[in-house]
Every structure is written in structure tokens, then in C-alpha cells.
Amino acid sequence: DAGVTQSPTHLIKTRGQQVTLRCSPKSGHDTVSWYQQALGQGPQFIFQYYEEEERQRGNFPDRFSGHQFPNYSSELNVNALLLGDSALYLCASSLAWSPGELFFGEGSRLTVL
Template sequence: DAGVTQSPTHLIKTRGQQVTLRCSPKSGHDTVSWYQQALGQGPQFIFQYYEEEERQRGNFPDRFSGHQFPNYSSELNVNALLLGDSALYLCASSYRDSGEKLFFGSGTQLSVL
């Protein structure tokens, strides 16, 4: 039973570029949440996808966008990268938006130079 998988594991970009991060949820899960974790900080909620729609959004600008596919996998896109976007991006899956526990992937470490 595969857990949550994220790709790539590491990424280096320069300011102004665009990036796409990918996530496959745990088998049987239909909800994907994305979090940004800066060094030494707690995960910050970006947004959540269920039934291919964005359910709710945290305090992040429109440069951050996402998508969920029919197979429940998800992408996080960040446009016009800033130095401050450097962080660990975590994907968490769960079953429906019912407050069930979150299963996290290992994350994508993004460095913006």
C-alpha cells in the first residue's frame, strides 16, 4: 500500500521562474492538502483539493495555484518565484474533508536563488 508520494524531492530555481510540484495521495484517499514549511517553522496551510476543486485557501497569494486530477493526484504551481518561497512543500492526503488524520509525503525542498 503506497503512502503519499511527492516529486521531485529537491528543486533549485531562480527568482521569477515558475515551478510545478506533484503529489500522489495514499491509496484510498481523495483529499489533498498542500503546506509550506519554512526552516524552523510549522507547516503553513496553502490550500486543499477535494473532488477536483479547491475547497479552501490559506493566506497565500494568487501566485500559488493548484489542480487535482480525476485519479486524486495533485499539482502545486508557483509563479514568479521569490526568494521567500524557499521552503519544504508538503503534501498531505486524507479521506474526504472530515477532519481525518493527515498522511504526509516526504516533501519537495525548493530553493529559490
């Protein structure tokens, strides 16, 4: 049973560039949530996708956008990168309408220079 997989694991970008991160949910899950974790902090909720639509959003600017595909996989896009966007980006999957746990991937570590 495949867990949550994310790619790439590490990447380096420069200010102003754009980045796309990818996530495949755990088998049987239909909901994907994205989190940003700055160094030394707990993860913060960015947004959640269900049925290919953004269902909830945290306190992040419009530079952060996403997409969910029919196979439930998801992408996180960040435009006009800032130094402060350097962080570990975590994807979590769950099953909507079923109380239960979120399962996290290993994350994508983004460095903005």
C-alpha cells in the same frame, strides 16, 4: 499500500521562474492538502483540493495555484518565484467526510536563488 508520494524531492530555481510540484495521495484517499514549511517553522496550510476543486485556501497569494486530477493526484504551481518561496513543500492526503488523520509525504525542498 503506497503512502503519499511527492516529486521532485529537491529542486533549485531562480527568481521569477515558475515551478510545479506533484503529489500522489495515499491509496483510498480523495483529498489533497498542500503546506509550506519555512526553515525552523511549523507547516502552514496553502490550500486543499477535493473533487478536482479548491475547497479551502490559506493566506497565500494568487501566485500559488493548484490542480487535482481525476485520479486524485495533485499539482502545486508557484509563479514568479521570490526568494521567500524557498521552503519545504509538503503534501498531505485524507479521506473527505471521514474523521481521521492526515498523512504527509516526504516533501519537495525548493530553493530559490
